[in-house]
Amino acid sequence: MIIGPEQAIQLLKEGNVVAVPTETVYGLAADALNPEAIAKVFEIKNRPADNPLICHFYSLEQIRDYVKEIPIATEKLMMHFTPGPISFMLDLPGDSPLKFATCGSEQVIVRIPDHPILLNIIKELNRPVAAPSANTSGKVSPTSALMVENDLGNKVDGIVDGGECKVGIESTIIDSRSKHEIVILRHGVIGEKEIQSLLPKVKIRDVNGLERGVTPGSKYRHYAPDTQIFPVDSFSTIVHERKTALLLSQEKFEAINPATRDKFLQHQNYFILLGSMKNLSDLARNFYSMLASLDRLGISKAFFLKEDFGTSSLGKALQTRIEKIIS
Ligand code: TXA
Ligand code: MG
DSSP: OEEOHHHHHHHHHTTOOEEEOOSSSOEEEEETTOHHHHHHHHHHHTOOTTOOOOEEOSOHHHHHTTSSOOOHHHHHHHHHHOSSSEEEEEEOOTTOGGGTTTTTOSEEEEEOOOOHHHHHHHHHHTSOEEOOBSSOTTSOOOOSHHHHHHHHTTTSSOEEOOOSOSSOSOOEEEEOOSSSEEEEEEOOSSOHHHHHHHSTTSEEEEOTTTSTTSSGGGGSOOSOOSSEEEEESOGGGTTTOOSOEEEEEHHHHHHSOHHHHHHHHTTTOEEEEEEOTTOHHHHHHHHHHHHHHHHHHTOSEEEEEOOOOOSSHHHHHHHHHHHHHBO
């Protein structure tokens, strides 16, 4: 059910769970200080109990009230990049009320989302909002209210429709607590290059996809539609398949001979165009809805025509998501 922001604030105050828009993906929001509300988020998502929730704030000052300290490098990055698609790992004081949201961990991941509706909700609530992506664990993250409705519509107390997410993939997560290095825990649209331009002297270590288990979520299969997806190097290897779909870029699609494409389509097959490799921002924005469209086709097996997404922050972010969905 679509609700307005005022209703969302009221529901959150009463300990309910509502889906909210952010610039990255929709979040499943709860009052981060309310243990029962947090428990509902885990139940609705069917989320493993050891996988902590990102906490959303409306300002740096609000974050300061809850954490041990905001290290200088972190503050600098926050001032420059937030509100925006980047999240920071920080230390909590021993008696923190955020420990329910962090599953007992002494570190919290904080984020100031760049979406006016959500910022206003957090401000009015005047409490942090815990919000993992608004999908059943293991399903793709939603980038529109309709995608939330399709996955969790009958489980949430309401969905705030804030339009389509302008980034389309989850926030970058970094640990910038140390003076000596910044660790990238999850790739996103803001990456090494952007961070380095602001902090040229600091060493940046990229552990995404390597050091599994740093963020509990990294050990679980993620972002996956119901359909199994297999990577292929060329169209010719699957040309004789039936009742399948091929995910591919605009460029790879255009490179296939039109007569061959038609023949493929005549055998109950589909092409799912991910977008142009020349515009990764657009591709990222549509990425999860393209994946979710697979589920509607009712096919058990699909293929992904491999791409080199390059070394830009967004390219790496897309590459790591692809690696998590392909079998
Ligand atoms: O863009 C985003 O970050 C979105 C929107 C809704 O804000 N949120 C999001 O949350 O992607 P989620 O729960 O789907 O992914 C958060 C990741 C998970 O892998 C989780 O394990 C990790 O961050 N995480 C959260 N809190 C943590 C903590 N205290 N310590 C270590 N890892 C944490
Ligand atoms: Mg998620």
